[in-house]
Amino acid sequence: MIAVVALIVLLPFAAAAAGLLATRLGTRNLGPRAERVAYRRAAWFAIVPGGVSAALTVWLAASLAGGAGTSEGRFWSELLPGRVEGTLTVVETGSVPISLTLRDDGLSVLTGILVVVVALAVQVYSVGYMRDEPRYPSYSAFVSLFTSAMLLVVYAGDLIVLYAGWEIMGLCSYLLIGHWWEDRANSRAAVKAFLVTRLGDVGFLFGIFVLGTAAGGFRIDDVLRADIPQGTLIAATLLLLAGVAGKSAQVPLHTWLPDAMAGPTPISALIHAATMVAAGIFVVARLYPAFLAAPPTLDVLGVVAAVGMLGAALAALAQDDLKRVLAYSTISQLAYMGAALAAGSDLAAMFHLVSHGAFKALLFLCAGLVIHHVGSNLISHMGGLRRALPITFWTMTIGFAALAGLPPASGFFSKDAVLSAVEHGTGPAQPFVYASALLTVGVTGAYAARAWLRTFFGPARVEPLAEPPPGVAHVFDGREAPRSMLWPAGVLAVPALLLGLAGSAAGSAAGVKVEWGPAAVSLAVALLGAGIVYALWRSAPEQDPARLLGPFRVPCERAFYVDAAYAALVARPVLRLARAVVRTDARVVDGAVRGSGRATLGLSGLVRLAQNGNAQLYVTGLFAGLVLIAVAAVVLT
Amino acid sequence: MSWLPIALVAVPLLGALAAFVPAVRDSAVAWGIAVSAAVLVLAVALAAVFDYARPAEMQLQTDQPWIPGLGLRFHLGVDGVSLPLVVLTALLTFLCFVHLAGHPPEGGRTGGLVVTLLVLEVGMLGTFLALDLLLFFVFFEVVLVPMYFVIALWGGAGRRQAAVKFILYTLLGSAVLLIGLLVVWTQAGTLDMVALAGRHGSGIARSAQILAFLAIGLGLAVKTPMWPLHTWLPDAHTEAPTVGSVLLAGVLLKMGSYGFARIAIPVLPEGAAALAPWLGAFAVAGIAYGSLACLAQRDLKRMIAYSSVGHMGFVLLGFASLTPVGLNGALFANVAHGLITGLLFFLAGAVKERYGTADMVRLGGGMLRRLPYVGSLLTFACVASLGLPGLAGFWGEMLALLGAYRPAAALSRPLFLVFMAVGGLGTVLTAAYFLLMLSRVTHGRAVETVSPAGPPEPAASLEPAAPLEPLPLEPALPLEPAASLEPVPLEPVRPGATGAAGAAVGAAVGVGTREGAEPGRGRRPFRDATAHELAAWLPLVALIVLFGLWPKALLAVTTPAVQSLLGSGVAP
Known part of the structure; x- marks a missing residue:
């Protein structure tokens, strides 16, 4: 069975290799048709292996459900009790061995299903979205490579293997954000995303070192079973948390995610909303016993999450770029998952992860449809699109309802699970986290309502654009986007709407129930937020309801100037230091070298004075020496 | 007694001598390819007959008296530490000749360059094979002279100064190294490295060990190079021709x-333990300093040269930890750096040849559009160099850091934790300068580019859709002279993508290279990777991927070897 797991991971990898190497093979003689052939081939390479991977994942889930109960008391052990592990080889490093291990249990399969389904939807969607894109083959190959890397993270049975997948995801994210690299801004966004996450990843790697060295092995099972002193565990988990904050875009390493929206919209849906950013949460859940044994880490996570969820939600309320609204909302929703983990419920976190993955991918795909139609990312260019894009309108409405947590959409149930987990949480920061979470529910309702109303209702503000610059979607003639783009959105709308019911049904089977009291409170708060925005919008549909923020609107729009602070405190000083190093290198370090050369020449000039060819001087010197030696001989003996 | 190590040294030497024969001199490059291919075959044979069940032992030894009066012996052999380096050397030299076939040196005198490179190969292989301290030193020195000529005769504008600095600096280092070796000789009474390593320092007083380690370490540190003894390196790399840079770095x-791995640490363990904190401190200073220096460089070749300072810092940090895992990491990083930086210098040379400059500001942007294959391969090489898991660059640095996380018992752990943290930040800075360089050079639109002579080419047009300037020999090559010249197939592909199709394209274009090269260099259009270039680059790409995906290929050979080098007592 472990071969199936390996196949699930390797199929997208093979697809990536084929997409990069084989799409143009032998097309040179086809003339103008070569492009079409390459495009079609790339599409097949992208979709077929992804589809097979998805089918195999479902089969795997079914076989796990009937497996023997060997998982030890984690939340999935009732539903998916099976467990498989296989080691390809053990690499001796001289100290702690690395084992190339894959494992598969309930947690992996739950996340794996999310990954393959969203990835497949995005690949199908991209076929239409990137139709006129000459670099589509490399694009789809990178998406495949990303899928493979994410699956490697999900199924890794060894921390170093996990880290490998973790970093390759970062590379794919870099390559895909910078897909339209003609525009310098996209290139900068890509570099920023890679560097910020890499900074966190250094901590992550050191955390792995601490755990692996303490446990005597990097295999996840060994690490979780090992008897590690609490101080070591706290250090390790805090270091891991740095990587989690980087990948999952949590404060203070969240600044790359909004900029990452420079990439093509399907990429925003796949990587920067549904899967890669969820990897951080997944890793915490994977190593949850270690985190539970280190309460201070969970407290830190709780505070980080509380700050992030509210700040990002406020920032989302003030953005004008539709994708940036969704990006900040992603940060905010990921913070919910973090808060649930901090409160001790990995079940709630994973539930919200899966439902958020579905509805946020849906929202991004719908945003792509809207942007495709309008030719601009800015909400202020949209409006009244309800009639022109009826299918998009309905699917996106489902997405916004789920985001705001309105029943019966999936977000209602998962967010309720998170809120009740936070309510029952312990720890010194719990009141703060709970207050922040509740407040964020209201703000979430407000920004969801604002984006929804400004996009689909009110006066139409669509202006025909000339040829759009790269990085902005193409202008389309038709009313709706091609069917290959509508289908994935429609398919994702189903889980976004129904997953909550299914999840809560499965949850009640596992003994977890929806708590209707807190649910009603949060629903009321969300409706209150949405209602305020609606009232404002109603009074003046042509104006932005974000004006309700008053003087805080600009700070919110700039995301509280965190970017500017980082530029002033980190980026510019480092560059200044770099220039200083170059100057030092030329003047001091190399100057010493050149100076020693000059000094040698100068010394030789001095010595040459004695070698002036004057025989009298030589004899005098000789005689003086003789006298000196004679005197010394007399005096010393 | 085995003839293989002797043949490895003798074949390039005889080849160099034979290159003086007039009949051979006329087709010098072909002769060079033939000889280096023979050496590569020998090296592969060496790897094939090597007994992988006992990589810690010296194998295939040959031990002849050399200067009996002094007790010097001609003692060669390989073990798990030297085997990868021997193969790497043979491979890189061969690839350099392949590259040379398509891209003759700017200074002419190709025959001379072939002889020089073959002599260089003798020294390099001999250094890795020698098992006698003085023999090691002789080969170590043999390398300097040909490299001096490579820089001084075939280098760039400032070649004279760079070559003089290179040879004086490294000669000075060698003098100090020789003193250290002599101290070992007088104290231990033998020059046999196997015997010395087997003793693990017994028989040499602690103070003598420290003194000898200091001298040997300083001599080796100049070559490595260790901060702050690195300033010969950027000049030498920047001025050297492509093949010179590749061999220098690789x-x-x-x-x-x-x-360090063969002599300083196993022979002088107490000296190493006493000075390891200093070595580690200089190593991480080099990592941070080299990365920062890269961040502010304008010249592509100079930046890659400084990146070597940073990367070799990781190697030295691994040594400084004095643990098997640290040494493993250092040796892995050594090989990986040879492959990756070799590739980087090949690419930088290709860029310089086409644009006429390696100055990043003058290069402008948009290389992925103008030279898709070169741009993609450059992206790949940079990504490999910044240590992405799954490519060769990662494992060495990761293991070196792991070694620093838990250094040998005799060393101060908090100090090495600080070293590890600085090294970790160094990896972020490494990523920063490579990505900024890629962003500057490969991304964006090609507008600001200048051409070495004559007016800027219209190829550097504003419209991405406009076709590039047509090849002058296009009529001769009617069928798409290059897919790479069409405006469409421009993918930031991961390099493997060049594959067979790329080689075919390159072959088509490569025909024109030599004809078009001589007259009017300024008018030469940009052409993407040629067949010779791809032939030189793709083996490196393949090996980088192989070692990245299957690190065990290298670690299985080195792990037992380093464990025996350190002795069982030193490991924690």
Whole structure:
């Protein structure tokens, strides 16, 4: 069975290799048709292996459900009790061995299903979205490579293997954000995303070192079973948390995610909303016993999450770029998952992860449809699109309802699970986290309502654009986007709407129930937020309801100037230091070298004075020496 | 007694001598390819007959009296530490000749360059094979002279100064190294490295060990290079021709770090333990300093040269930890750096040849559009160099950091934790300068580019859709002279993508290279990777991927070897 797991991971990898190497093979003689052939081939390479991977994942889930109960008391052990592990080889490093291990249990399969389904939807969607894109083959190959890397993270049975997948995801994210690299801004966004996450990843790697060295092995099972002193565990988990904050875009390493929206919209849906950013949460859940044994880490996570969820939600309320609204909302929703983990419920976190993955991918795909139609990312260019894009309108409405947590959409149930987990949480920061979470529910309702109303209702503000610059979607003639783009959105709308019911049904089977009291409170708060925005919008549909923020609107729009602070405190000083190093290198370090050369020449000039060819001087010197030696001989003996 | 190590040294030497024969001199490059291919075959044969069940032992030894009066012996052999480096050397030299076939040196005198490179190969292989301290030193020195000529005769504008600095600086280092070796000789009474390593320092007083380690370490540190003894390196790399830079970075630097693994640490364990904190401190200073220096460089070749300072810092940090895992990491990083930086210098040379400059500001942007294959391969090489898991660059640095996380018992752990943290930040800075360089050079639109002579080419047009300037020999090559010249197939592909199709394209274009090269260099259009270039690059790409995906290929050979080098007592 472990071969199936390996196949699930390797199929997208093979697809990536084929997409990069084989799409143009032998097309040179086809003339103008070569492009079409390459495009079609790339599409097949992208979709077929992804589809097979998805089918195999479902089969795997079914076989796990009937497996023997060997998982030890984690939340999935009732539903998916099976467990498989296989080691390809053990690499001796001289100290702690690395084992190339894959494992598969309930947690992996739950996340794996999310990954393959969203990835497949995005690949199908991209076929239409990137139709006129000459670099589509490399694009789809990178998406495949990303899928493979994410699956490697999900199924890794060894921390170093996990880290490998973790970093390759970062590379794919870099390559895909910078897909339209003609525009310098996209290139900068890509570099920023890679560097910020890499900074966190250094901590992550050191955390792995601490755990692996303490446990005597990097295999996840060994690490979780090992008897590690609490101080070591706290250090390790805090270091891991740095990587989690980087990948999952949590404060203070969240600044790359909004900029990452420079990439093509399907990429925003796949990587920067549904899967890669969820990897951080997944890793915490994977190593949850270690985190539970280190309460201070969970407290830190709780505070980080509380700050992030509210700040990002406020920032989302003030953005004008539709994708940036969704990006900040992603940060905010990921913070919910973090808060649930901090409160001790990995079940709630994973539930919200899966439902958020579905509805946020849906929202991004719908945003792509809207942007495709309008030719601009800015909400202020949209409006009244309800009639022109009826299918998009309905699917996106489902997405916004789920985001705001309105029943019966999936977000209602998962967010309720998170809120009740936070309510029952312990720890010194719990009141703060709970207050922040509740407040964020209201703000979430407000920004969801604002984006929804400004996009689909009110006066139409669509202006025909000339040829759009790269990085902005193409202008389309038709009313709706091609069917290959509508289908994935429609398919994702189903889980976004129904997953909550299914999840809560499965949850009640596992003994977890929806708590209707807190649910009603949060629903009321969300409706209150949405209602305020609606009232404002109603009074003046042509104006932005974000004006309700008053003087805080600009700070919110700039995301509280965190970017500017980082530029002033980190980026510019480092560059200044770099220039200083170059100057030092030329003047001091190399100057010493050149100076020693000059000094040698100068010394030789001095010595040459004695070698002036004057025989009298030589004899005098000789005689003086003789006298000196004679005197010394007399005096010393 | 085995003839293989002797043949490895003798074949390039005889080849160099034979190159003086007039009949051979006329087709010098072909002769060079033939000889280096023979050496590569020998090296592969060496790897094939090597007994992988006992990589810690010296194998295939040959031990002849050399100067009996002094007790010097001609003692060669390989073990798990030297085997990868021998193969790497043979491979890189061969690839350099392949590259040379398509891209003759700017200074002419091709025959002379072939002889010089073959002599260089003798020295490099001999250094890695020698098992006698003085023999090691002789080969170590043999390398300097040909490299001096490579820089001084075939280098760039400032070649004279760079070559003089290179040879004086490294000669000074060698003098100090010789003193250290002599101290070992007088104290231990033998020059046999196997015997010395087997003793693990017994028989040499602690103070003598410290003194000898200091002298040997300083001599090797100049070569490695260790901060702050690195300033010969950027000049030498920047001015050297492409093949010179490749061998300098790919092999010559490894001779210094190999000396640490072969001589300094196993022979002088107490000296190493006493001075390891200093070594570690200079190593991480080099990592941070080299990365920062890269961040502010304008010249592509100079930036890659400084990146070597940073990367070799990781190698030295691994040595400084004095643990098997640290040494493993250092040796892995050594090989990986040879492959990756070799590739980077090949690419930088290709860029310089086409644009006429390696100055990043003058290069402008948009290389992925103008030269898709070169741009993609450059992206790949940079990504490999910044240590992405799954490519060769990662494992060495990761293991070196892991070694620093838990250094040998005799060393101060908090100090090495600080070293590890600085090294970790160094990896972020490494990523920063590579990505900024890629962003500057490969991304964006090609507008600001200048051409070495004559007016800027219209190819550097504003419209991405406009076709590039047509090839002058296009009529001769009617069928798409290059897919690479069409405006469409421009993918930031991961390099493997060049594959067979790329080679075919390159072959088509490569025909024109030599004809078009001579008259009017300024008018030469940009052409993407040629067949010779791809032939030189793709083996490196393949090996980078192989070692990245299957690190065990290298670690299985080195792990037992380093464990025996350190002795069982030193490991924690």
